[in-house]
Amino acid sequence: MVPAPDFHLHGSDIFIGNLPTIFSQWLEGKEYSKVVVLTDQNTQRDCLPLMAPCLPELAKIITIPAGEQHKSLQTCDYIWNGFLEHHLDRKALLINLGGGVVGDMGGFCAAVWKRGIDFIQVPTTLLAMTDAAIGGKTGVDYQGVKNIIGAFNAPAAVLVDPLFLQTLPERELLSGLAEVLKHGFIGDPELLEIVTKSHPTKWEHSDWTTILHKSIAVKVKVVDQDPFEKGLRALLNFGHSIGHALESYFLTTNSPITHGEAIAIGMICESPKTSRKRVADLIQAFFPKVAIPESAFPEIWQYMQQDKKNSSGAVLMAVPDEYPLSVKLIPVTETQLHETLRGYNV
Ligand SMILES: NC(=O)c1ccc[n+]([C@@H]2O[C@H](COP(=O)([O-])OP(=O)(O)OC[C@H]3O[C@@H](n4cnc5c(N)ncnc54)[C@H](O)[C@@H]3O)[C@@H](O)[C@H]2O)c1
Ligand SMILES: [Zn+2]
Structure with a gap:
């Protein structure tokens, strides 16, 4: 059966x-x-x-x-x-x-x-x-x-x-964990709690079935409501506007970072001021800080301009709105990007 x-x-x-x-x-x-x-x-x-x-x-x-x-x-x-x-x-x-x-x-x-x-x-x-x-x-x-x-x-x-x-490999596991955290931030506070408590950076230590079930549930809910990416699915891009740009930039250096490491930083930088500290504390329990050289900020901005979400010349970031599951597209300028990256570096 x-x-x-x-x-x-x-x-x-x-x-x-x-x-x-x-x-x-x-x-x-x-x-x-x-x-x-x-x-x-x-x-x-x-x-x-x-x-x-x-x-x-x-x-x-x-x-x-x-x-x-x-x-x-x-x-x-x-x-x-x-x-x-x-x-x-x-x-x-x-x-x-x-x-x-x-x-x-x-x-x-x-x-x-x-x-x-x-x-x-x-x-x-x-x-x-x-x-x-x-x-x-x-x-x-x-x-x-x-x-x-x-x-x-x-x-x-x-x-x-x-x-x-x-x-x-552990670094790949951690990379995936960034997407699990993303699902927690955009739709399931309880998932964040479980991940924080169980600290699943190793295979042996965690109740993966529960974590996967809750994490997949968030993705399923979002995709179910927006199969062809007309609106809500942008929520899954939380952390990815700045994250993708960082991933591309670090690929050109001698120390590339994984997709997950990049969007982990992206989620911190894209969070509204009111929740930024909470997001940063949670993420930095798993992802050590990466120094982003100030001289690279303009190049990172260039990469951000190529993002698919942008429309009519504006660079847009998808940020979770109020719970449950809703999204805001926020325009961002080069000056704001520099500020937020500087804020991350300190
Ligand atoms: N379709 C979508 O909606 C969607 C969403 C997110 C990402 N992606 C795509 O996913 C890709 C990244 O996926 P990924 O991170 O799984 O990368 P990957 O498929 O390259 O796997 C990462 C590495 O782990 C190895 N590997 C895989 N499973 C293993 C295991 N169990 N034991 C040992 N080694 C193992 C692989 O051989 C590879 O070297 C990107 O191309 C990205 O565009 C697609
Ligand atoms: Zn991703």
Whole structure:
């Protein structure tokens, strides 16, 4: 019997629990002509062994190199070649076993293969479990621009098993934790309390099932109300206007920072004055301060001007409005950005 999903979002069932059990039950009675698993080199080594016992005997594996630099049309070409080689017809199932890179790219490859085949997301990073695998956005980077080619394509199911976090490097775990905190700030104060108390920076120490359940619930609620990014979904970009700009800037230095580290700073800097200290105290319990050189402020401003949320020349930040779940788009000037970064540095 198929277990009851924890969430249902636009045609996707989302389950949290033991992957082999849930997957076997989910697959029962479905008549897929073929099952293909997409992994990257790391998830092939660390995650496939957990999934292998429940895969059909004839399942095929396609493995791509790990890392954002491979989230490209060239890699899609390699994946589609694999589909051809394995004779995938319209009734095939693709399983994306990996972080956001594998999930976004696999979902895109599935969207256009024979005009669309079923796929499921099996996220293996904290970031993918709580964010990337939920919501149906798929795509790849192109000519240095992130996620610029893609499609909305809902997975048939998302299977979240916290056990995969066991092998995830700690810095990646922490990166995902920034998105969990974001979900807490925008929609669930109790989640913030649990995270603060349990301090889940290691796999061993935490009740991941509860944390993931609460964190995914916030993303599901927001996406459910705004499937095509017309309004409320901007709330998920809290911390990302300044955060993305910092991520891009630090990529050009000898000490790049992770996406999560960048949006952690972003959330502090984008918080209204009234809640800034509370946000900063909470975030800095997990993320040590990063010095942002004053000479880089103009460059960071340049990056902010490229943000997707901007309209008619104004640079906009998405900031949580009053609880529950609502968003304000606030225009920001270069002078204000400099001030806020200076404030962060002291
Ligand atoms: N679709 C969306 O809505 C959405 C939302 C947020 C982010 N994203 C995308 O997600 C991507 C980032 O995702 P990510 O942080 O998961 O990066 P990632 O997929 O690159 O994974 C990070 C690293 O961890 C390794 N890894 C993954 N799982 C592992 C495990 N269990 N054990 C050991 N190693 C493991 C990977 O091989 C990789 O080296 C970006 O491309 C971003 O654009 C998409
Ligand atoms: Zn993010």
